[in-house]
Amino acid sequence: MRTIAELEAIARERMEPAHYDYYAGGAGEEATLRANEEEFRRRVLVPRALRGVGKRDLTVEVSGSTMSMPILVCPTAFHRLAHSDGELATAQATAEAGTVFVCSMASTTAVEDVAKVADVFWFQLYPQSDREFTEAVISRAENASARALVVTVDSAVHGRRERDHRHAFHDLPPGLAAENMRDATGRVRDIEMPADLTWDDLAWLRETTKMPVLLKGVLHPEDARRAVAAGIDGLVVSNHGGRQLDGAISSLAALPEIVSVVDGQVPLILDGGVRSGADVVKALALGADAVGVGRPVLWGLAAAGQEGVAEVLERLREETDTALGLCGARTPGELTADLVR
């Protein structure tokens, strides 16, 4: 089984440089992008011994979805830049791994087609200023059996991504489109970043759907408190993989205060910089219920399509199982904050 770094190297060779940089890059000087991984390195595990860990079980349930391991696939845009099978390959490998695929609003495959191969999937939304269109997109996802709606709230405006400017990467190649942005006339609309969205709009979003609603991109504990008070069903502690606000706190550093404020009232997912089973265990020990992985899955997809995604997910599963056992835990729920320094 290849390492994530090996898969990334293959992906880099295979991809157009502009597309590789779109995936790999972050905003500004990429300080937050680096900080996400660095914070995992800075924290170490202090394992417990003699705990009888022969029977381990990685299964977790988050927002009504059962996952065979506490790792889900983050929403990431434009999978057909990586491989011609695009989101279908990613969703199928994720279904076979028994976990959740979060379909991006900016998917190059329509959510209805993703639903044909995905088992349990969620849908990520950038609310658009045209409410009627936004409601239609949510209905499409719900009718396709998405199990949760993930509203991204860290993107009031586009992050400044220098690598994209350098390559003048602004458009998808011919033949690819953000298929969930087709309106009733068949036109593909541009995705607007929701600059005018406020807390007042959450009540409307909640009313548009019976799906659980999660907010993705929460870093400030006060926003976490407010989201819980507003009846939000779950939070994704995330800085968008360092692609939005450069200089933002790393996801792992933001987690403990949010855990403290939320106090178990809603599930917490952390994403950003998770690259190994030990990383998964650190995030869970510090209070996340599950983690999301973004780029590693894209590297697997670009390197070897569905098989490459499967390889990434299986590697992370095996590493997580090993790290869990070596920390003296049988289940994710047995991991406690004292294991991390």
Ligand SMILES: Cc1cc2nc3c(=O)[nH]c(=O)nc-3n(C[C@H](O)[C@H](O)[C@H](O)COP(=O)(O)O)c2cc1C
């Ligand atoms: C190429 C790429 C595209 C992304 N597209 C989206 C998106 O469409 N919607 C969204 O909410 N987040 C998007 N993200 C952010 C991811 O959901 C996630 O927060 C991030 O990738 C996690 O960090 P990691 O890549 O270090 O695992 C994207 C990330 C990448 C790398």
Ligand SMILES: CCCCCCC(=O)C(=O)O
């Ligand atoms: C103009 C299209 C915007 C798609 C957003 C994808 C995304 O979130 C990313 O980080 O890139």
